[in-house]
Amino acid sequence: MTRTYFRPAGLVYGPDAALAINEGRGASLGGISATAYTLVERIERHEGGNISRRFETGRLPRATALAPFLDASRPLVMGIVNVTPDSFSDGGLSFDAGRAIAHGEQLIREGADILDVGGESTRPGSEGVPEDEELRRVIPVIAALAQAGHRVSVDTRKARVMRAALAAGAELVNDVSALTFDPEAMAAMAEASCPVILMHAQGDPKTMQLNPRYDDVALDVYDWLAARIAACEAAGIARARLIADPGIGFGKNFRHNLDVMRQFALYHGLGVPLLVGLSRKAFIGALTGEKVAGQRINGSVGGALWAALNGAHILRVHDVKATVEALAVVRAAVAPDESGL
C-alpha cells in the first residue's frame, strides 16, 4: 500500500501571503494568517520503503482549525517552569514552589502567553518521579500561577496529575507520551474539555537516546502522530482539542532532529495546531558548540524563528524575553504595517 503525504512549501509571508491567497495561488499555513504556502510536495511512500517526491500546486486535504486560545496572527510563547531538582538546563534552580512561582511571574513579564509547569524531568536518561512527589511539586505552583490570572499548562504523563492540575486551574495538558504512558490518561482527558498536547517520542526517557531508528523519521513521526490523533478521537477527545508536537530530542539523533526541523511544515497536514520545543536541547548544542545548556539561548532562538516561519502555533521555550524580542523583529520585517506572525 502506498501512503501519500503533502508537505506545504513555497512559503510566502505578510502582504505576499494575502496576495497569494486572494489570487487563489496559495492557502493559509496551518490557519496562520500571515503565512501562505504556494506549493505542496507530494510525497509517496511505497511498499518496500521507496519514497517519491514532487512539487504540485495543490492544497492540503485538511485545513487546520485554530482553538480559540490560539492566535492566527502569531505563535504563542510557552515559557517553561520546571519544578524538578534534576532538570538539565536550569539545574533545578526552581525546585521550590516559591521560586518556581517567581520564575513563572518573571516569564509572564517577559511576554510568555502560557506557562508550562512540569515536575518530572523527561530529559534523556532520567528516571520517573513518583506520583505523590510530582503532585507535591507542581500543584501549589499551578494553583498560584493560575490564581494570578495566567494561562497554565501541566507537563505530565500521569492521569492523576492531569486531573489535579486541571482542578488547580491549569488550562492545558502537555503529555510527552501523547497519552500512552498512563493507561488512564486517555479517559481522564476524555472527561475533561481542555486542549491536549500530543508529543511524539520513541522509547521512554531513560533509554530513548541509545539507538533511535526510523525508516524515514519525518514520515514515521507523522504516521505516529496521526494514529494518536485518531486514537484520541475514538476515545472521545475531540480533534479540535488536540495539538501535535514532533518531539525534538525524544528518541531522535542529531540527524533525525534536523530532518524533522527541515520538514516541519509537513505536520500541518495533520490538521491540528503545532507546538515545537527545541529550547536549549542537545541538538542546539551540537549545532552551536555550546556545551552548557543554559547558554544555548542564541541557538534556541534561531530554531524558534525557523519554527515560527514554518507556521508553529506554540513555541515552548526557556528564554522568553529573547524569543519574544526576536519574533518582534521577524514580524516587523515580514509585515511592517500589520500584526502578522
Ligand code: 7PJ
Ligand atoms: C518538550 C516537552 C517538548 C513538549 C519537554 C526539555 C525536555 N513538551 N517537555 N515538547 N520537552 N510538548 O524541555 O528539554 O519538546 S522536557
